[in-house]
Amino acid sequence: MNKLVPKAITFDVYGTIIDWEGEIQNFFKDFLAKKGITNVTPYQVQQRWEILQFDYIKEYRPYRQVLKDTLAITCKDFGFEFTDKDCDAFAQSMGKWKAFPDSKDAIAELRKYTKVVMLTNTDNDIIRESLKNAGIVVDGIITAQDAKCYKPQLGGFLLSQKKLGLTVDEMMHAGFGFKYDVIPGNKLGYRTIWVNRQGIVRPIDGVDGSELEYCKEDIMCGDLKTLAYIIKGMAATDAENEAANK
Numbered sequence: 461m462n463k464l465v466p467k468a469i470t471f472d473v474y475g476t477i478i479d480w481e482g483e484i485q486n487f488f489k490d491f492l493a494k495k496g497i498t499n500v501t502p503y504q505v506q507q508r509w510e511i512l513q514f515d516y517i518k519e520y521r522p523y524r525q526v527l528k529d530t531l532a533i534t535c536k537d538f539g540f541e542f543t544d545k546d547c548d549a550f551a552q553s554m555g556k557w558k559a560f561p562d563s564k565d566a567i568a569e570l571r572k573y574t575k576v577v578m579l580t581n582t583d584n585d586i587i588r589e590s591l592k593n594a595g596i597v598v599d600g601i602i603t604a605q606d607a608k609c610y611k612p613q614l615g616g617f618l619l620s621q622k623k624l625g626l627t628v629d630e631m632m633h634a635g636f637g638f639k640y641d642v643i644p645g646n647k648l649g650y651r652t653i654w655v656n657r658q659g660i661v662r663p664i665d666g667v668d669g670s671e672l673e674y675c676k677e678d679i680m681c682g683d684l685k686t687l688a689y690i691i692k693g694m695a696a697t698d699a700e701n702e703a704a705n706k
Contacts, residue, residue, distance in 0.1 A: 462629070464694035466651070468575035468599070470620050472611070472635030474557070474582065476655045477567070477684070478590055480636075481506060483557035487550060495540060509534045514639070517610040523582045527551040554582065555589030560657070564596050566684035573695045575599040579620050579633070581610045581640065600624065611637070612644040634687065638663045638675075646674035653679045653687060 474480040488502040488509075513530045521529070528547040535542040570576050577600040580587050584605050591598065602623060607615040621627065634653035635641025645652040654677035664675055681687045 463698045465573050465691060465698055466632045467626055467630045468577055468624050469570065469632045469634055469653070469691075470577045470579040470602070470617070471598075471633075472637060472641045472655075473578050473580040473587060473590065474554075475636035475657070476634060476641075477563045477578075477596065478557050478559050478594070480557070481510075481658070483553075484509065487553055491546065495542075497540060500538065505534065505538065508537065512537065517581065517604075518613075520604065520608050520610065523554075523586060523604060524551040527554060555586045556593060557590065559590075559594035559596065560684070562683050562685040564594060566688045567596050567598065569688040570684075570691055571597075571599065573691050575624070577602065577620060577624065579611070579616050580604070581616075611635075611640045614644055614648060617644060617648055617650075632678075639667070642677050643667070643671055643674045646676070647671075651678040653677060653681070655684065655687065656680055656682055 471477060485502040485506045488505040492498070492500070492502060492505070509530060512533050513526065516530050516533070517526060528551045531547045531550040532542060534540075535546075567576055576598050578587060578591075578598055579602050581604045582590075584601070584603050587601055587603055591601075600620075600623065602616055602620045604610045604616060607613075607619045609615040611617075617633070621631070624631070628649040631650060632653055633641060633645040633650045634655055635645075636655045636657055638654065642652045642654050659682065662675060664672070667675055679687070679690060681690065
């Protein structure tokens with residue numbers, strides 16, 4: 461009988477472990493206040509930036525460059541005045557974005573049962589800074605810099621399999637980004653975990669017809685603490701099955 465607990469779980473980081481949306485909104489809150497802009501909210505700017513960024517990462521560039529370029533693109537889109545210093549500040553801020561309150565303890569708990577590996581759309585130095593600041597220890601890191609492409613492209617997933625020496629049936633993939641993580645994970649045959657921290661409706665809009673069959677995660681949870689409980693329960697079931705089969 462196959463075990464329920466995989467040999468490794470690959471994790472999206474920004475939005476799943478690090479508070480991606482909240483910290484970007486904090487940056488834009490300060491930016492808008494500094495510029496005296498009051499006709500839009502930080503949330504509106506962050507949401508528009510997300511759309512522009514998702515399109516921009518179809519071509520690989522180092523992520524610090526992505527951050528610089530997409531801040532400029534977003535400002536131009538809204539008609540905001542901005543400087544090179546503003547773009548540099550955004551690029552330098554990412555490694556300092558805070559983790560969700562449950563992330564550190566949940567990752568430590570998960571590592572009791574499986575390998576925890578980061579599969580992240582960023583540069584090597586940024587993810588190391590993020591994990592160090594959050595006090596989070598993991599079993600491996602695969603970045604867009606390593607794969608030379610960004611999720612939802614498949615290169616990072618395939619590289620993680622190669623580095624870990626595992627097949628998809630021995631792994632799971634977890635992420636908050638449905639388009640970034642759940643859909644490509646499903647395409648490759650992973651059991652997928654949707655960490656739906658924002659409690660959003662499953663995003664079908666914007667998914668082309670060829671992807672509709674992949675729009676269903678295997679596990680959905682609202683935070684990593686809950687995921688740790690789920691994996692702990694799966695480990696207990698594996699132990700019971702093993703004992704029964706002796």
